[in-house]
């Protein structure tokens with residue numbers, strides 16, 4: 090007997106409940122469906138809900154509580170010499186009991202009879218727990234079915250009730266998404282607070298140097314590490330700026346071509362082709378940036394007498410720009426195409442040329458949407474990690490020179506958490522603080538983008 | 551074929567009168583892809599007159615109107631055959647610049663379509679692109695005159711910087727008329743300009759059309775018999791892609807020669 094089987098039984102009972110409900114409803118009115126308050130199938134759903142909901146709630150509660158209840162029952166059954174172990178050893182013992190009950194090897198050299206007996210008891214509890222759950226579920230579902238069936242009458246407002254149940258389910262689903270976000274933000278905030286107990290917030294937000302290595306011995310140089318986030322933010326902005334310098338003009342031109350000039354066939358082929366760019370894994374771009382673009386810039390730099398390091402913000406930014414072209418082009422294309430044809434004809438009707446129409450009428454009309462698409466592309470650039478790791482390096486230089494190596498917030502989060510770390514050192518906690526900053530920046534950008542896009546929507550309704 | 555013969559005679563009489571023919575159509579056929587929407591339309595449009603195009607939905611009124619300023623060029627699958635002659639020049643001639651043509655033959659659409667710009671900029675847009683005004687003051691003058699001609703000046707003179715899209719439907723349509731007038735075209739084409747408006751706004755625009763007739767040649771598509779009777783001097787009746795009959799408006803509404811026209815006007819079909 091296992092959980093899936095129990096769920097299966099519940100589903101079958103619910104389906105049965107549906108048919109019972111429908112035929113009962115028809116029976117009550119002698120087959121004249123128009124005498125019922127709601128359509129017959131709503132009565133089916135009504136009984137189905139009464140079968141399923143108590144069972145599902147019980148099932149969820151059971152799954153959540155089963156392990157801890159069984160464990161405490163096993164502990165209670167242990168002889169006194171084992172029952173009074175300290176917490177850490179008790180955890181080990183429980184582990185062994187669980188493993189033994191599954192027939193696995195244990196960490197114990199000799200398995201005492203008491204432990205063996207506890208393991209058997211555990212296994213027995215487990216299986217009877219399932220049987221018990223099945224029994225209760227079936228009883229609950231049948232009780233629900235009978236209860237609901239007894240209430241079916243021609244004037245029972247089954248549709249309203251079923252619709253309310255569906256609405257509650259939808260509310261629960263949307264709450265899950267919201268709660269997840271809140272949970273993530275809270276964990277970021279709390280871990281950041283712990284970080285700020287070790288490093289002053291001002292040092293973090295305004296500090297000009299980033300070298301998060303903490304020393305192994307207390308007397309080493311730089312024992313505390315330096316956690317100034319400015320070089321990372323500057324690096325992020327520099328690379329995003331370069332990326333936008335590539336993506337904005339190229340993406341916009343492509344969008345204008347696709348929506349205004351390209352014949353429908355070309356547009357149908359070019360648009361998906363551009364969107365494929367967005368589907369390439371970023372690590373592939375990073376590879377391309379590190380092995381092709383960056384060395385190319387370095388060599389060109391040598392020819393021109395410029396010093397371009399082999400890992401440069403320029404290389405990373407350019408490749409990132411290419412990666413986000415489809416975000417700009419595809420969204421802008423949609424927005425430009427959404428400008429009503431009547432505006433174009435209005436301009437043509439005054440004797441405007443095509444390019445005048447595009448520059449002076451269509452682009453201004455589409456501007457809010459275009460700005461929205463650019464901001465979404467910026468958020469994407471800020472969040473991008475892989476390309477920067479591979480092409481721009483890890484050195485936290487505070488510079489505005491695109492030929493030098495820089496690093497970004499996301500890259501540092503990765504390097505801080507890669508490898509074995511204590512989880513409460515300033516170094517690991519710094520990752521949460523960086524994550525919080527990143528979250529705030531992208532949140533603000535998204536809010537701006539969304540509000541601009543919304544404003545745009547109102548215009549043509 | 552009988553009909554087109556009638557038209558020829560009609561056109562002949564007109565040309566002989568004191569009116570000057572502004573826009574001359576001969577054998578105009580329009581195709582959307584393989585589908586023919588207009589068949590051999592011969593129609594003369596007189597200068598400083600209002601010509602109304604009437605007919606049941608889908609009969610090709612808009613199609614004909616849009617072929618008069620080559621607005622159909624913007625539709626990929628659309629093809630126009632035949633001659634449309636504006637002041638002696640064929641507008642479908644290779645040498646004709648469509649941008650220049652549309653500055654001479656302006657258009658007002660069924661749904662008001664002000665640009666998302668200020669009221670002032672909406673009206674000033676045409677004069678600006680054509681470089682009509684030499685200075686700010688002259689442009690102000692053009693804008694004011696156009697708004698006055700469109701009967702909108704007193705309503706908007708204090709808020710010229712407000713967005714044109716913020717006006718009421720009727721005001722927007724008059725703004726679009728002002729915008730068309732500001733380029734001083736010779737012909738103004740109107741495709742059901744009042745269909746989105748209430749009776750009061752409609753009355754205003756009809757009055758306006760009557761005044762505009764002094765300076766412009768106007769072609770108007772309408773579904774309202776009363777409107778055609780009120781504003782036009784000449785009426786053309788289209789049916790299933792054919793120009794059935796064209797005559798003085800009064801004669802059309804009192805004594806049409808074709809029984810299809812009779813049927814449509816008295817509401818027997820359409």
Ligand SMILES: Nc1ncnc2c1ncn2[C@@H]1O[C@H](COP(=O)(O)OP(=O)(O)OP(=O)(O)O)[C@@H](O)[C@H]1O
Pocket residue numbers: 582587605606607608609610611612613614625
């Ligand atoms: N863009 C287009 N593509 C294909 N067919 C079209 C197009 N525009 C119009 N047509 C067809 O051409 C014919 C004439 O259409 P048109 O719009 O000129 O009619 P109309 O007389 O203006 O009708 P209404 O009074 O409803 O505006 C119709 O059969 C229509 O389906």
Ligand SMILES: [Mg+2]
Pocket residue numbers: 611612613741
């Ligand atoms: Mg039409």
